[in-house]
Amino acid sequence: MVSVFFRRMSESRAHPVVFTDLDATLLDHDSYDWSPAAGALAALAARGVPVCLCTSKTAAEIRVLRRQLGNDAPFAAENGGVVAVPRGYFEPSGAPDPDDLVVSTLGADRRELRALAVALRERQGYRYVGFGDMTVDDVVEATGLDREAAAAARTRDASEPLLWQDSEAAERDFAARVEEAGFTTRRGGRFVHLLGHADKGDALNWLKQRFAAVHGPILAIALGDSANDADMLAAADIGYWVARPDGSYQAPAGGSIRHAPGIGPAGWAAAVEAMIDNNEI
Numbered sequence: 001m002v003s004v005f006f007r008r009m010s011e012s013r014a015h016p017v018v019f020t021d022l023d024a025t026l027l028d029h030d031s032y033d034w035s036p037a038a039g040a041l042a043a044l045a046a047r048g049v050p051v052c053l054c055t056s057k058t059a060a061e062i063r064v065l066r067r068q069l070g071n072d073a074p075f076a077a078e079n080g081g082v083v084a085v086p087r088g089y090f091e092p093s094g095a096p097d098p099d100d101l102v103v104s105t106l107g108a109d110r111r112e113l114r115a116l117a118v119a120l121r122e123r124q125g126y127r128y129v130g131f132g133d134m135t136v137d138d139v140v141e142a143t144g145l146d147r148e149a150a151a152a153a154r155t156r157d158a159s160e161p162l163l164w165q166d167s168e169a170a171e172r173d174f175a176a177r178v179e180e181a182g183f184t185t186r187r188g189g190r191f192v193h194l195l196g197h198a199d200k201g202d203a204l205n206w207l208k209q210r211f212a213a214v215h216g217p218i219l220a221i222a223l224g225d226s227a228n229d230a231d232m233l234a235a236a237d238i239g240y241w242v243a244r245p246d247g248s249y250q251a252p253a254g255g256s257i258r259h260a261p262g263i264g265p266a267g268w269a270a271a272v273e274a275m276i277d278n279n280e281i
Contacts, residue, residue: 014217016281018044019076019204019232020268021224021242022055022065023188028264029245030144034069040269041069049281052076052207054200054222054232056161056188059084059103060152072098074210076203079186079193079228081107081158083203090214106203107158108183108196114160116181117194126174127166128192131156134163142190158198161191186228193228200224201231208235221275223260223268226250233257238280242267 020026027034034041044051050073053062059077062084066075074085084103086096114132121128131139131154139150142163164171171192175185178194186193204220211218222229222236225244230251233239239257241249242264253259260271275281 014219014237015211015215016049016219016221016275017208017211018049018051018272019054019200019207019220019222019236020051021200021226021229021232022053022057024225024244024264025223025229025242026053026265026268032144034265037265037269037272040272043276044272044281045070047276047281050074050211052204054080054203054224056159056186056191056193056228058082058153058155059101059157060155061149063099063101064149064152066098072096074207076200076207078107078156078159079188079195080198080200080203080232081105081195083206085207085210090210092214103157104206105158106196106198106206108198110156110158110160113158113183113194113196116178116183117160117162120174120177124174124177126170128162128164130163130194131161158196160194162194163190164192188226188228199231200229201235204232204235219280221281223271224250225264238275240268240271242271 026037051071052073053075056079057077059082062075062077076083082105084101086098087100087102088096117130136147136150139153140147178185184195184197208218208220220236221238222232223240223242224232225242240260242260243249243262249259260267262270
């Protein structure tokens with residue numbers, strides 16, 4: 001993919017780069033299957049369009065998924081708190097190893113976040129269970145992941161996911177106290193994620209700048225389904241809300257943000273195919 005990318009950068013139009021959420025977007029919400037998007041992924045690869053995964057998952061989890069997807073692009077983990085670039089990826093003459101990653105932390109250290117989660121629960125009585133409280137078996141039960149993937153999900157650098165068991169009002173109060181402490185929260189799928197002030201939008205901009213610094217104008221395309229994707233879609237030149245499992249959308253379409261015509265990976269594929277048909281990619 002990289003060599004095609006560099007050949008296409010000689011064209012005058014901005015080169016597209018796709019930034020995508022995983023759970024309930026590129027991956028099915030329940031089965032984590034991505035096969036409905038396989039054809040669209042192949043079409044992007046044939047056009048030399050990098051697909052940068054931007055997810056709440058950890059770098060350890062993404063390493064496995066990238067091999068399954070045949071993906072060699074940079075990615076963002078832990079809701080933008082961590083970014084990883086294959087060493088030499090932005091060198092036109094290089095042949096980077098997709099598993100030799102240069103990792104940068106944009107967000108807060110996980111130990112600070114974990115300490116805050118414990119302190120607020122003890123002082124305020126919020127009901128939640130953090131990943132730091134969970135065993136591998138607990139993560140399997142909460143997520144449906146297999147044991148290997150669940151172990152990878154517990155290997156965190158810049159986030160603490162909380163399995164929320166309290167009310168929406170309590171969640172709002174919790175979020176306000178987190179902000180007062182200098183951190184932030186994002187709701188993503190099954191969890192409230194406790195983070196530093198770096199999000200998927202920050203990660204998109206960080207990576208877009210590196211693409212553009214070497215190769216010229218970039219058209220950033222982002223796809224997601226949940227509240228923790230809002231910053232990424234807002235930062236993109238074209239954003240797509242993918243329909244959630246019940247067929248609803250996280251937010252209205254408008255401006256540069258559109259609705260993908262479908263749920264999960266099928267909706268993801270339909271959005272990509274529409275952009276290809278419209279010569280946007």
